Amino acid sequence: MPGHISRVATCNFALLVFLALRNTPLAPLSGRSYEQLRPLHKTAGYTCIVTSTVHAIVYCKAWSNKLHEMLITANVAGIVGGLAMLVLGLSTISRFVRKSYEVFYAIHIVLFLLITVMVGMHRPVLAKKALIIVIWTGGIWFLDRLLRLSKFFRYFLGNYATITALPEDAIRVTLKAGVSSTPGSHAFLWVPSVRLMETHPFTFVRTDPAEFLIRVHDGFTRDLYLAAQKEPGRMIKCSVDGGYGQIPNxxxxxxxxxxxxxxxxxxxxxxxxxxxxxxxxxxxxxxxxxxxxxxxxxxxxxxxxxxxxxxxxxxxxxxxxxxxxxxxxxxxxxxxxxxxxxxxxxxxxxxxxxxxxxxxxxxxxxxxxxxxxxxxxxxxxxxxxxxxxxxxxxxxxxxxxxxxxxxxxxxxxxxxxxxxxx
Ligand SMILES: Cc1cc2nc3c(=O)[nH]c(=O)nc-3n(C[C@H](O)[C@H](O)[C@H](O)COP(=O)(O)OP(=O)(O)OC[C@H]3O[C@@H](n4cnc5c(N)ncnc54)[C@H](O)[C@@H]3O)c2cc1C
Incomplete structure (x- = not known):
């Protein structure tokens, strides 16, 4: 029984990562882009947390007379991975996500990497298949990151953004380069001189040259607005990762x-x-x-x-x-x-x-x-x-x-x- 539950948890772990890929093969197949698959990603994530918790409880109960075995490396890794999953689950409370998106995102990435390593250490024998699933999961995640990075690199070379502060807390960002994408799709904007470690999604108003209309909030967008006010029409180095979105014709x-x-x-x-x-x-x-x-x-x-x-x-x-x-x-x-x-x-x-x-x-x-x-x-x-x-x-x-x-x-x-x- 605990073995079955752990298999369900491992498969859901792979599924939740597959459903979160920005460059997902499901987009052309299902007509749904990664952000429309988010509810499924969340469902797989919560299922993974619940099944791993049940797996831990069942093992603790069954091993109540030999709890010292919990201290061997593989089991300690399992405990750390399970706790990390619980913290990750708690961090998805929508009030927290809205208030501190960047902190939520950092927690998500760091804990995901920790969980991947811990699950691998928890079931380190290749013949038992769990490790193969973990390696596959880490592999597709890494590949997706590589694709995102290559897009940032492609649109970084020779690209600049002209930022213009508009009335009513709005900004227009016009890129020098065009982006091949459809109307209504979006991209992640990276302006390293404003916030080095952050990228934010915005919808294209135009794609050639790429242009965004942005409403100012309190983080990256506020800093961008201040930069535009300081030097109107200023051109700054930037890049984008996009376009994403499956919009009906x-x-x-x-x-x-x-x-x-x-x-x-x-x-x-x-x-x-x-x-x-x-x-x-x-x-x-x-x-x-x-x-x-x-x-x-x-x-x-x-x-x-x-x-x-x-x-x-x-x-x-x-x-x-x-x-x-x-x-x-x-x-x-x-x-x-x-x-x-x-x-x-x-x-x-x-x-x-x-x-x-x-x-x-x-x-x-x-x-x-x-x-x-x-x-x-x-x-x-x-x-x-x-x-x-x-x-x-x-x-x-x-x-x-x-x-x-x-x-x-x-x-x-x-x-x-x-x-x-x-
Ligand atoms: C697919 C998509 C397309 C979008 N297109 C546009 C657009 O065309 N024009 C526009 O004005 N806004 C758009 N937004 C919203 C825009 O991404 C956020 O307003 C912006 O990232 C806020 O940045 P901030 O650091 O100033 O926000 P903060 O003041 O830190 O937070 C304000 C709100 O924005 C959310 N937020 C912060 N960072 C991100 C992020 N990286 N990704 C998603 N949400 C975030 C927070 O959870 C919070 O609810 C779009 C969002 C999505 C998901």
């Missing part, structure tokens, strides 16, 4: 609804632009609803500030959408909520082909918008919905579609969700 949909909250627009913008370009080349008609909800509290609260939103075009004059928050139109006159949010929509539902962007001083009613838009689609049409923003927005979209899509007839709907946190 939005070109195949007749109607596309893209919903973004705040910096989530860096995910929906390139998708919208990609669809527009492809539709122009193929001369196909598409309807795109582009909804962007953004907080402008800081600006609205300042009496000196008038908010201007321009929808700019490559040719022709810019369109002034709204001049001042005081005159924002709202469909609900009683709406005096503290969040000033804009729902900007190209071809806003329910009108099929409106070209005037709409700016509203209210939270977007995602459920109503989706219901109105879907009601306009014929049953043979394909609708693609992409959402990127806070988890409340993502779940609201998911629920709206699952509740409103109970009927037998209606268009086929594909939902793709993206969140800027693990």
């Amino acid at each position: 939005f070109n195949r949909f007749d109607t596309i609804v893209l919903i973004a909250g705040g910096s989530g627009a860096s995910f929906t913008f390139p998708i919208a632009l990609g669809v527009i370009q492809a539709a122009a080349v193929a001369h196909t008609a598409k309807t795109i609803d582009f909804i962007w909800a953004k907080e402008l509290d800081q600006l609205r609260e300042n009496p000196r500030v008038n908010v201007y939103i321009y929808v700019t075009r490559d040719s022709g004059p810019s369109t002034l959408v709204e001049k001042s928050p005081a005159v924002y139109p709202s469909s609900d006159p009683s709406n005096t909520g503290s969040d000033l949010e804009k729902a900007s929509s190209i071809n806003s539902a329910p009108q099929p082909l409106t070209t005037t962007p709409v700016v509203r001083n209210e939270r977007p009613d995602i459920a109503r918008h989706l219901a109105d838009r879907i009601a306009l689609c014929a049953s043979e049409q394909q609708v693609g919905v992409g959402v990127c923003g806070p988890s409340s927005m993502v779940s609201q979209t998911r629920e709206s579609l699952s509740q409103g899509n109970g009927g037998t007839y209606g268009p086929s709907i594909t939902l793709h969700t993206e969140e800027f946190e693990w």
Whole structure:
């Protein structure tokens, strides 16, 4: 019995590493990239911790009259590995991960390496197979790291980032080099002069040259912002590891609804632009609803500030959408909520082909918008919905579609969700 449990634990150890590989062979096979496989990685991880704990308890009970055997090297290694697993499990508490991501990440890597060595020492006989599984696990992990490193090296040579501080705690980072990737995918940005030991994931707004729009938090992004403020337009050495992400091909949909909250627009913008370009080349008609909800509290609260939103075009004059928050139109006159949010929509539902962007001083009613838009689609049409923003927005979209899509007839709907946190 303890032997069986330890085998389950060892196999789960190999599985959890396989599911965490950034360059996973499962991406092209399953259409899921590494970050979408994270829930499975976590499940395999927790299963591994539980089974190893049960394995330890069963052995302790069975060996209660010869506990001194626990002191032989192989068993001490097992105990150390088991304890490391428990600490690693505790470090995944989401409050801790959110607060101290870098510490969590360092714990993850150091303890993973320790556990690998300890499990190898716990079952050091090659003929007993456990060691083969451990060597295989360490091997695929090392190979993945090597691939990541080679990408960093490839995009490091001759590459520079121009960092520009934008209003409202945002930064634009434009790289000299392009990255071969699809709209909506992301890469890990490394700026050694800002933080040598850290890389952070950001979604490409453009890929050639690569460009990111970044919302400033308190760590790496804050330091990047300060660097940009100190020397505006400064060019600094950088590199990226990417692109990652399996985004559905939005070109195949007749109607596309893209919903973004705040910096989530860096995910929906390139998708919208990609669809527009492809539709122009193929001369196909598409309807795109582009909804962007953004907080402008800081600006609205300042009496000196008038908010201007321009929808700019490559040719022709810019369109002034709204001049001042005081005159924002709202469909609900009683709406005096503290969040000033804009729902900007190209071809806003329910009108099929409106070209005037709409700016509203209210939270977007995602459920109503989706219901109105879907009601306009014929049953043979394909609708693609992409959402990127806070988890409340993502779940609201998911629920709206699952509740409103109970009927037998209606268009086929594909939902793709993206969140800027693990
Ligand atoms: C796939 C993906 C794509 C993203 N794309 C964008 C984008 O286009 N624009 C944008 O503004 N933001 C994006 N983010 C979020 C961005 O990565 C984090 O905001 C950034 O790493 C925070 O760095 P910080 O050190 O300043 O954060 P901190 O102030 O230290 O922490 C702020 C938050 O960011 C999280 N965080 C910190 N470091 C990381 C990390 N290395 N990886 C993941 N989360 C981290 C923390 O858990 C915390 O919740 C994306 C995140 C993911 C997972």
